[in-house]
Every structure is written in C-alpha cells, then in structure tokens.
Amino acid sequence: MARDGLPTLRIAVVGTGLIGGSVLRRLAQTEHEVVGWDLDPGTRTTGTDLGLAFADRLDDALAGRDVVFLCGPLSSLPTGLAEVVAAAPKHCVITDVGSTKMAVAVAAERAGLAGRFVGGHPMAGSERAGLAAATPDLYVGAPWVLTPLGVPGLPAFRLLARLVLESFDARVVPLDATVHDDIVALASHIPHILAGALATATDRSDVRAAVLSLAAGSFSDGTRVAGTPSARTTDMLINNRAAIARRIGLVRSALDDLVDAVVAGDAERLLSCLSEGRHARLDLLARHTEPASRTFTAGESYNEELTYLLELGASGGCVTGCQIDGDRVTYAVLKPATP
Known part of the structure; x- marks a missing residue:
C-alpha cells in the first residue's frame, strides 16, 4: 500500500518527453509499479540507460495497468487515447497531461469514457525538452488540473487526486475543461x-x-x-x-x-x-488561502460533490487531501481567503 491507504498501482506512462519523463521519474521513486513507453526507440534506450523501466511495445506497456498517463504531443492525444483504450484493461483509468483540455475531453466523451478518463494538466514545465531534461521534482508544489467528465468521472477523479497529491506532492485543481x-x-x-x-x-x-x-x-x-x-x-x-x-x-x-x-x-x-x-x-x-474541508457520502450527493469541486477550482482554490472512508469522501482544501 502507498501512504494514506492508496493501493499500490500498476501505472504506464505513454510518451516520455520533459513532462511525461518527469511523471515517470517521479513515479519510479514511489511504491507504485511504473513502466514507460515512447514512440522513439532512442528515447526508450535513454530511459533504460537512466535505470527506468521501459517496454518496447505499447501493448506490453499497457498490459494489466490500473492507470495510464498519456503524455504525447498535444495534437496526438485524441488518437493516442484511442490506441490506449484499445490495449489497456477495461478497469484502467486514463489521464493526460496536455495543456488544453477540450479536444481530448470531446474525444473521450465520444468514445464513452466518461467513467474512465479524467483530463489532466500539471502546471509546470521548462523551456528545455526531452527525457534528458526531465526531473522527478518538476511537479512538487505545482497546481495539477484535473477535469472530470461529469458525475461518472468522480471515482476516477478521486483515485487520480490521491495519486497526484501523495506521489507528486502537487496541488489538485478541479476544473471544467472549457473553463480550464x-x-x-x-x-x-x-x-x-x-x-x-x-x-x-x-x-x-x-x-x-x-x-x-x-x-x-x-x-x-x-x-x-x-x-x-x-x-x-x-x-x-x-x-x-x-x-x-x-x-x-x-x-x-x-x-x-x-x-x-x-x-x-x-x-x-x-x-x-x-x-x-x-x-x-x-x-x-501575496495570495492568501485558508484551509477548509468538506465530506460527501458516495451515491447520495455526486452532483453536489462535482459542483463543489468545480466551483472550488474556478474560484482559485485547490484540493490538498482526499480521504476515502467506506462510502464517505473528505476533501481537505485551500480556499482563497476572504478579504
């Protein structure tokens, strides 16, 4: 088990440039089992030389995975999503790291993936590029946007929120894709x-x-x-x-x-x-925030939970903790302080 009760996950990172490579390098330091894959054979070789686990084939990388981070070039994400869905297990939760969210959200909804796909955007980067520039600390303290596709996406959102908070030490910002x-x-x-x-x-x-x-x-x-x-x-x-x-x-x-x-x-x-x-x-x-928390009972207040999360992100707040206890979920948050 990872800390705070999050189960140890089997994770694949598809596309390992600066952003995906930093995801891979961070996860390689955690209890989770992670493997990378990249279309470029040279990048796969570089990753192996760095001591990272890489698969030679995409379907091998995706076999048996619980979570997939889709990290290819932005314009490739809708096509990449279809390829991942075809090869990943049916239970697998998929997210991406693209800096725009609507195009991949539309592709996910059209594919019927509202319950399995949550768009993501870690708000960190560098003017450098490639796996050699990747660093495991890139996302520490950074805001990491997650865009659930409506109520069906809340269970996947909760899983990814806990993973981002616990493994990357980032701050989760829930947003609607268009607002993002x-x-x-x-x-x-x-x-x-x-x-x-x-x-x-x-x-x-x-x-x-x-x-x-x-x-x-x-x-x-x-x-x-x-x-x-x-x-x-x-x-x-x-x-x-x-x-x-x-x-x-x-x-x-x-x-x-x-x-x-x-x-x-x-x-x-x-x-x-x-x-x-x-x-x-x-x-x-000089932005000031104040801590707060909110508890929801699963199955009874999904709409209320989704509304709360999206309004929190749009107002400049973020999630700093997500604790699941049976059918209850409690979010620790930071909200903009009242002037």
Missing part, C-alpha cells in the same frame, strides 16, 4: 505569444546585438518562455486558439491603453493603467 482552456489562455498561452513577440521584435531590429548585450531581468523574464521548443508552443497555441481568440481582446485593449497614454504623454492615464496591472501582480505574490 479559458484560464490557461491568459495564464500561459497568451504570455507565450507576448514573449515570442518581444523576442521576435528584437531579432528583427537594427539594434539586436546591443539589446541582447544590455538585456536585464525584465527582458530575460519577459522572454523566458520564448525559449520553449517552437513546435511545442505552436501545438499548444493552435489547440487553444478558440479560447485565445476569446481572451486576446482584453490584452489588446490593455496594450492600446498603455501605448496611447505613453504617446500622448498622459501621465495620469498611464499611472492608472500601470497601477491596475501592478495590483494584479502584487495579488499574485
């Missing part, structure tokens, strides 16, 4: 666009060399994610283009306000705009 994609458009994807724009503008400028020689923290911080492999960023942005289109207007409006105030020499308007942004930045650095 809207949030990450502003929290992650549009920042990639802005970083790419600043880095590209510098590359095209006639003072490129001087800018790079004088670049201080603001430029380095503002362009950090522009160093992410371009194919990975392209995949992410294209797959979340609907949510980005819904949210980019807010960014354009704010940028126009700032630029117009600078060009007009309107110090009062500029101060107001900058102060508004500074307020959000300071809130990010």
Whole structure:
C-alpha cells in the first residue's frame, strides 16, 4: 500500500518527453509499479540507460495497468487515447497531461469514457525538452488540473487526486475543461505569444546585438518562455486558439491603453493603467488561502460533490487531501481567503 491507504498501482506512462519523463521519474521513486513507453526507440534506450523501466511495445506497456498517463504531443492525444483504450484493461483509468483540455475531453466523451478518463494538466514545465531534461521534482508544489467528465468521472477523479497529491506532492485543481482552456489562455498561452513577440521584435531590429548585450531581468523574464521548443508552443497555441481568440481582446485593449497614454504623454492615464496591472501582480505574490474541508457520502450527493469541486477550482482554490472512508469522501482544501 502507498501512504494514506492508496493501493499500490500498476501505472504506464505513454510518451516520455520533459513532462511525461518527469511523471515517470517521479513515479519510479514511489511504491507504485511504473513502466514507460515512447514512440522513439532512442528515447526508450535513454530511459533504460537512466535505470527506468521501459517496454518496447505499447501493448506490453499497457498490459494489466490500473492507470495510464498519456503524455504525447498535444495534437496526438485524441488518437493516442484511442490506441490506449484499445490495449489497456477495461478497469484502467486514463489521464493526460496536455495543456488544453477540450479536444481530448470531446474525444473521450465520444468514445464513452466518461467513467474512465479524467483530463489532466500539471502546471509546470521548462523551456528545455526531452527525457534528458526531465526531473522527478518538476511537479512538487505545482497546481495539477484535473477535469472530470461529469458525475461518472468522480471515482476516477478521486483515485487520480490521491495519486497526484501523495506521489507528486502537487496541488489538485478541479476544473471544467472549457473553463480550464479559458484560464490557461491568459495564464500561459497568451504570455507565450507576448514573449515570442518581444523576442521576435528584437531579432528583427537594427539594434539586436546591443539589446541582447544590455538585456536585464525584465527582458530575460519577459522572454523566458520564448525559449520553449517552437513546435511545442505552436501545438499548444493552435489547440487553444478558440479560447485565445476569446481572451486576446482584453490584452489588446490593455496594450492600446498603455501605448496611447505613453504617446500622448498622459501621465495620469498611464499611472492608472500601470497601477491596475501592478495590483494584479502584487495579488499574485501575496495570495492568501485558508484551509477548509468538506465530506460527501458516495451515491447520495455526486452532483453536489462535482459542483463543489468545480466551483472550488474556478474560484482559485485547490484540493490538498482526499480521504476515502467506506462510502464517505473528505476533501481537505485551500480556499482563497476572504478579504
């Protein structure tokens, strides 16, 4: 048994780049039995050289597994899901680690997997790529989004929540898939666009060399994610283009306000705009949460449980514990503190 009563699980990690490789390396340090598989033979060799268990065939990796982490490129996830379902046992719970959730959620629902598939998105990463860059501590303390597909997905959600909390020391954020994609458009994807724009503008400028020689923290911080492999960023942005289109207007409006105030020499308007942004930045650095708990009885309040979880995540809260006692489940949570 793993700690807190979670049974020892047989787990497969399909796709072992930075994200999947970090999942595999972390699970290899736990009581769970984990095996990796990757389409690239070189990656499988690298993993074996690192002392990790790898299968040569996908069906061998999936045989008898209780949980599968699907970690391939974002655009491959719907197809990869179908391949995993065809080879994995009927009881197997499947999750993914993609940075957008709607496309794979739709594929799972169409395949009748609402009770077995829970979308996932660990909110951690690096501008580096590949299994060699993977680290077992990548997700420690990080928010890990889980998106159950309605009430049928709650048992699978509970299992994955306990696994994420106990094995990765992450924080579980329950969200609806559509809400998730809207949030990450502003929290992650549009920042990639802005970083790419600043880095590209510098590359095209006639003072490129001087800018790079004088670049201080603001430029380095503002362009950090522009160093992410371009194919990975392209995949992410294209797959979340609907949510980005819904949210980019807010960014354009704010940028126009700032630029117009600078060009007009309107110090009062500029101060107001900058102060508004500074307020959000300071809130990010000084967010306060308060602990709470909630208990549900299985079978009697599934709808209430699902609503509670999704509202918790959408409000900025997270799950820090999930204890199952017979037909009762108790969630320990952190909620945004009341001002």
